[in-house]
Amino acid sequence: MTEPAPRRWTRRPEGSNWGDFGEDDQIGRMNLITPARRLAGVAEVREGLCFALSLPLDYPGWDDPILGRAPPVLSTRRLADAALFNFPFGRVIPGSRDLCCDDAVTLSTQYSTQWDSLAHWGRLFDADGNGVDEPVYYNGFRAGSDLPDADANGGSHARRLGIEHLAVAGAQGRGVLVDLTGVAPDARAVGHDALMALIAEQRVEVRTGDFLLLWTGLDEQLLAMNRQPDRKRLAQTAIELDGSDPALLRWIDESGIAAICSDNTAVETVVFGEDCCADGKSFLPLHELCLFKLGIHLGELWHLAELARWLRAHRRSAFLLTAPPLCLPGSVGSPVTPVATV
Structure with a gap:
């Protein structure tokens, strides 16, 4: 008789949903997009107009000095x-x-308009409950075995949690957009209270299984810079979610959203410094929550300006979103040309 395979983890991170969608789940909150919820997205189509939400894939135009991403x-x-x-x-x-x-x-799969797969962000965590931290990813998948290292036979790739799982799942459903462009210059790190105020003001109804899109105006700034981005200026004007706000992280969990997509570079504020990882904290806490704990896919550098202005003019916030990544087995991210249909 064949022995059952040992469970990948005996202890899951506090506040995570590991195992809730099955021990071998690889799509996380995308499981919430049921046929009924996809039909709810179709019901938002009234005009038959569509908006392509991708920047040209040779934007922003920089050679990324941190992660080494380069134009195609x-x-x-x-x-x-x-x-x-x-x-x-x-x-x-x-x-x-x-x-x-x-x-x-x-091309670098995460250079321009992109999806992060659940293999994009992991943590050192004691998933075995033996007091020793292991390098693990969503649902306890392991570095080395499930995500082989670069020097492994065949090279580095994601045997589990690769972007192809999002492609096959069908990244399509009801999308809602929140316009963040009007936040005050001294409040560009948007926390829970500011986001809730904007959602109420713009009458955005966020439902379980929705794709949450956030327009900050960075897309138009990048296009105006014509592949010669001014990093200092962009840093001074960037609007991002405040991943250090516990109330915001709690709302993301309780809202039931399936994905968060923004026109900025990381969805959340990136803070480097001597104390950014004190006490084992992640320097990207929203990435930790979404990709590592809850299986919420993140989309970055989406081009949302035209859609946002149309929705505002017509006093709407919801639409049908269709955004499949490349079905590229083993990749940890993917370019995407999302389409919003209103």
Whole structure:
């Protein structure tokens, strides 16, 4: 008789939902998007208008100095010792008058408009309950075995929690947008109270299984900078969620939202410093809560301005969102061209 496989964890992080959707779950809160909730998204379509929510994938335009993400590089394939661009097939097929263009791309999957997979953010945590911290990810999946290291046979990739699971799950449902562009200059780290006030003012109804979209105006700033972003200026004007606010984190959990997507670079404020990780804290607490504890996917650098202005003009906040990532097995993130239909 075959022995059952040992459970990956005996202890889960406080406030997490590990195991609630099954011991082997790899899509987290996307489980909440049932057929009924997807139909609720379809019910928000009244005009048949659509908005593409992706920046051009060569934006922002910087070479990321921290994570090394770089703009995509297009290259041309070759056939019969010639570039496969305006290639005349008459060179290989006598009498052919056909032409062909074919290319390839090298890209950082999280450079521009993107999804973070649940394999993007992990923690050192004592999941075995033996007093020793292990490197683990959502639902207790392990670094090394489930996410092999770079020097492993075949190289680094996510055997579990890869972005393909979000693709197959069908990233589609009811989306709601909150306009954060009007916050005061001295309150650009948006906490619970400020967010609740905006939600009430804009009459946004947030339901279980919704995609929550946050427009801060950074998308328009980046487009205006034409691939030559001014980092200092962007840092001075950035609007982000305050991941250090316990009330905000509690609301994210209790709201039942399936994903959070923003036009900024990390959804939350990134704070580096000597004390940012004191007492074992994460320097990205919202990433810890969403990706590591609750399985809430994060979308970053989405282009939301046109949709936000249309919704405001028509006194609406909800729409059908369709946003599948690339079905790229093993990837920890993916470019995405989301579409909002109103």
